[in-house]
Amino acid sequence: MGDAVLLWGRLVGAQIRSQAQYRVSLVLEILGAFLLSFIDFLAIVVIFHNTPRLAEWNVQEVAFLYALSSISFALTDLLIGHLDQFPQKIRDGNFDIMLVRPRGTLFQVLGSDFQMRRLGKAFQGIAVLAYALSVLHVHWTIARLAVLLVSVPAGVVIFASVWVVFGCMAFWTTDGGEFTNAFTYGGSFLAQYPIDIYSAWLRRFLAYAVPLAFVCYFPALFVLGKHDPLGLPRGLQVVSPAVAVVATVVAGCAWRFAVRHYRSAGG
Amino acid sequence: MIEVEHLAKRFVVRRGRFRRQRHVVEAVKDISFRVERGELLGYLGPNGAGKSTTIKMLTGILVPSDGRVSVAGLTPSRQRIELAKRIGAMFGQRIQLWWDLPLLDSFELLRHIYKVPADRYRTNLARFRDVLDLDPFLHTPVRQLSLGQRIRGELTASMLHGPELLFLDEPTIGLDVVAKQRVRDFLIEINREDGVTVLLTTHDLGDIERMCDRLLVIDHGSLIWDGGIAELRERYGAERTLIVDLEEPAPPLEIPGARVERVDGPRQWLRFRGSASELTARVAASARLVDLQIAETDIEEIVRRIYSEA
Numbered sequence: 001m002g003d004a005v006l007l008w009g010r011l012v013g014a015q016i017r018s019q020a021q022y023r024v025s026l027v028l029e030i031l032g033a034f035l036l037s038f039i040d041f042l043a044i045v046v047i048f049h050n051t052p053r054l055a056e057w058n059v060q061e062v063a064f065l066y067a068l069s070s071i072s073f074a075l076t077d078l079l080i081g082h083l084d085q086f087p088q089k090i091r092d093g094n095f096d097i098m099l100v101r102p103r104g105t106l107f108q109v110l111g112s113d114f115q116m117r118r119l120g121k122a123f124q125g126i127a128v129l130a131y132a133l134s135v136l137h138v139h140w141t142i143a144r145l146a147v148l149l150v151s152v153p154a155g156v157v158i159f160a161s162v163w164v165v166f167g168c169m170a171f172w173t174t175d176g177g178e179f180t181n182a183f184t185y186g187g188s189f190l191a192q193y194p195i196d197i198y199s200a201w202l203r204r205f206l207a208y209a210v211p212l213a214f215v216c217y218f219p220a221l222f223v224l225g226k227h228d229p230l231g232l233p234r235g236l237q238v239v240s241p242a243v244a245v246v247a248t249v250v251a252g253c254a255w256r257f258a259v260r261h262y263r264s265a266g267g
Numbered sequence: 268m269i270e271v272e273h274l275a276k277r278f279v280v281r282r283g284r285f286r287r288q289r290h291v292v293e294a295v296k297d298i299s300f301r302v303e304r305g306e307l308l309g310y311l312g313p314n315g316a317g318k319s320t321t322i323k324m325l326t327g328i329l330v331p332s333d334g335r336v337s338v339a340g341l342t343p344s345r346q347r348i349e350l351a352k353r354i355g356a357m358f359g360q361r362i363q364l365w366w367d368l369p370l371l372d373s374f375e376l377l378r379h380i381y382k383v384p385a386d387r388y389r390t391n392l393a394r395f396r397d398v399l400d401l402d403p404f405l406h407t408p409v410r411q412l413s414l415g416q417r418i419r420g421e422l423t424a425s426m427l428h429g430p431e432l433l434f435l436d437e438p439t440i441g442l443d444v445v446a447k448q449r450v451r452d453f454l455i456e457i458n459r460e461d462g463v464t465v466l467l468t469t470h471d472l473g474d475i476e477r478m479c480d481r482l483l484v485i486d487h488g489s490l491i492w493d494g495g496i497a498e499l500r501e502r503y504g505a506e507r508t509l510i511v512d513l514e515e516p517a518p519p520l521e522i523p524g525a526r527v528e529r530v531d532g533p534r535q536w537l538r539f540r541g542s543a544s545e546l547t548a549r550v551a552a553s554a555r556l557v558d559l560q561i562a563e564t565d566i567e568e569i570v571r572r573i574y575s576e577a
Binding site: 003006007010011014015017018093094096097099100101102103104260262263264 | 278328329356
């Protein structure tokens, strides 16, 4: 395990070094991503310009929710955003290369394309979080701080697992990119808003099927000390790490199953 | 080193735009062969014959539909990672090097992926730098390398961990004559001196003729030849062609022991077995000869004939 982390560090390090060779371009790209992702947030500001509350949430609370989702999403994107291009790897058969190396294939995919420019969105999420916390007057307890700190890594793992599961589609469809995007980008978009604004079926889908509600909705309720408008058990608000573990296991099994059905490409 | 028994691979494909029908394509059907340690053998076949599919089953990329495979005592699809440590693989049309990194960085990363001890890595790399002449482009990003340079890099990449068995899929594809020769010399050297077993697929008969003692030929998923190159030549290549230029166009010559294969103006192609001088004398007796030449049957021709017989 330690060895794998070290190797991942080397794989990523080599890519960072090569991207850092064009320093100005890299800085501009990070800055661009940083500014561009404010457009998302602007949409939220526009909504609240017209209405003081969305369900039982005010603009600061939704900003907090948005920031949690945004940071987790951006870090996931940084880690495995290139899963987007995975169908291409399957189609041209370059996945073969990973199969003849003495390492796990999912691990190799994770280390294969690390794009520093995606940090821009994470910085934006942190900026929004700082703003939200500065205006929200959270009554901090150790438990609340712990839930906040754990919710980001747990959120990354949950997002990443969802991406991997849908990325597995590529083994059959060889071109499932758009379908996968509906759940990855679409999912992160849905997670930016409090799920109680959605209709019941979508809520259940987000809470239980694709567990994105655990990325930020439930942790946010806990940290902000909000009463759950849906009246769901309070326990759900602190189980994100456990959900992350389950999601990892599911994603791992899906991946293993998919690889056994890999058909490669001709030539 | 390699044992293959009744190996088969079937793919299900769906055809048709609206009413999709399932078709089963048998890419490889019922193949059996053995490869001993230290062999350098060629695996030949036309496009889509099942060459790559076989190699992919031997390296653990594809799971066989039927039959048994054992490579270095392991079952590839179940012990993929164990096997990967002991074999090297290079696919001429796939890139295993990191596109944006200098060549040397790719080697460094591979060293850690394969957990090659530092001293062994240094010795191996020093040798490949020397034999494959890597020094001029060792610090160049892979995307800037010429095809020949990249293939030399890829070969090094697949050999750095010191595999006992090397799979090469079209290693010389697209290379010029000089680069091809360099790759061939290198493969012969690691086979003779280090005892590395090499199995290579190729379209290039020159590769086979210069490197391999044994040849497997596959067509439509079945093995149609497994044996030495000399025997192959003897069996299918005993016939030669005498090309004669006559003084003026004539109807096909009728000479005992030969048959005219082609006529083009005053030039005629006669296929024959046995002594060329006897035949030449007979031709000279029945027509006025200007010039003549004898063509040996090359492997390409032989393979074409096996294909058409099979």
